[in-house]
Amino acid sequence: MSISVKTFPSANEAAQALSADRTARFLGGGTLIMRAVNEGDQSFSTIIRANDPVFTQIQPQGDRIVIGAGLTMSQILASRELEFLHAAARVVGGPAIRNMATVGGNLFAAHPYGDLATFLLAVDANVSVAGGSGGRETPLAEFLRDRDREPRPVVLSVTVTRPQHGALRFKKVSRVKPKGISMMTIAANLPQQSGRVTGARIAYGSMGPVPMRIAAVEQALEGKSLDEAGIAQAVGAATAGLEPPTDAIASSWYRREVAPVHLKRLLLERQGI
Numbered sequence: 001m002s003i004s005v006k007t008f009p010s011a012n013e014a015a016q017a018l019s020a021d022r023t024a025r026f027l028g029g030g031t032l033i034m035r036a037v038n039e040g041d042q043s044f045s046t047i048i049r050a051n052d053p054v055f056t057q058i059q060p061q062g063d064r065i066v067i068g069a070g071l072t073m074s075q076i077l078a079s080r081e082l083e084f085l086h087a088a089a090r091v092v093g094g095p096a097i098r099n100m101a102t103v104g105g106n107l108f109a110a111h112p113y114g115d116l117a118t119f120l121l122a123v124d125a126n127v128s129v130a131g132g133s134g135g136r137e138t139p140l141a142e143f144l145r146d147r148d149r150e151p152r153p154v155v156l157s158v159t160v161t162r163p164q165h166g167a168l169r170f171k172k173v174s175r176v177k178p179k180g181i182s183m184m185t186i187a188a189n190l191p192q193q194s195g196r197v198t199g200a201r202i203a204y205g206s207m208g209p210v211p212m213r214i215a216a217v218e219q220a221l222e223g224k225s226l227d228e229a230g231i232a233q234a235v236g237a238a239t240a241g242l243e244p245p246t247d248a249i250a251s252s253w254y255r256r257e258v259a260p261v262h263l264k265r266l267l268l269e270r271q272g273i
């Protein structure tokens with residue numbers, strides 16, 4: 001089957017074209033979509049691109065920062081403004097993948113991918129899409145829950161509030177170093193006041209169909225200190241209500257067994273990002 005490629009000057013035009021054609025897919029960096037083309041995926045026959053500069057903006061707005069969906073992992077790594085995202089951008093594939101892989105594409109990457117998306121959940125990212133919703137921002141957790149619904153949106157950017165210095169921790173557990181895929185990814189945002197955690201955010205990747213926040217762990221950390229006694233309840237809740245997937249990397253059982261160990265190690269790390 002032949003594939004037609006349509007390029008638009010603006011994100012809104014691309015969004016219109018995408019919503020009008022169920023056989024169309026938007027092209028980010030193409031690391032997944034072009035692989036699908038090469039593998040003979042018949043589920044789409046049109047690729048839509050946009051040259052809109054909005055996709056590659058990095059726009060500080062007070063304590064918030066707007067991050068264009070077309071920025072690649074390498075561009076993130078080259079940006080001082082986005083230094084707090086470096087730990088996550090650095091673990092996405094190898095150098096060739098990072099030169100192409102975009103922020104927007106990572107939000108749609110199926111299990112076991114989505115390392116950056118996991119990190120973005122922990123910094124309360126909101127997603128802006130082109131077209132109808134008039135600049136409305138959707139919390140990333142909500143966006144991920146609905147992401148596979150048709151018609152698909154074109155993501156313009158994600159906006160995050162700058163995290164407290166040293167509050168972030170991130171760990172990608174994989175079996176092949178340095179660029180294996182994730183057995184489990186954990187991102188933690190642990191702001192503290194007077195030595196007590198306030199407003200904890202904990203997100204897991206590869207532990208469900210999409211990256212997700214782990215409310216039971218977040219609640220168990222509230223008001224606690226980050227020591228063995230303070231985190232015990234949170235570690236006990238590490239997999240509460242979760243049904244991790246079984247795949248070629250690990251079984252569901254194994255993921256459940258090791259998740260509390262990795263969470264505990266991360267929470268007890270002395271130095272954050």
Ligand SMILES: Cc1cc2nc3c(=O)[nH]c(=O)nc-3n(C[C@H](O)[C@H](O)[C@H](O)COP(=O)(O)OP(=O)(O)OC[C@H]3O[C@@H](n4cnc5c(N)ncnc54)[C@H](O)[C@@H]3O)c2cc1C
Nearest residue numbers: 028029030031032033093101102104105108109114115155
């Ligand atoms: C060898 C290899 C290793 C990899 N390793 C990792 C890894 O370690 N960690 C990881 O997280 N991922 C990994 N990936 C997956 C992938 O490279 C990344 O998730 C990447 O961020 C996807 O972005 P992309 O721009 O290449 O997406 P594309 O391939 O362009 O698109 C992927 C999906 O996202 C949609 N999309 C892209 N941009 C937008 C947008 N702005 N708006 C709406 N929809 C959009 C596309 O329509 C498509 O459905 C790997 C992939 C490969 C091939």
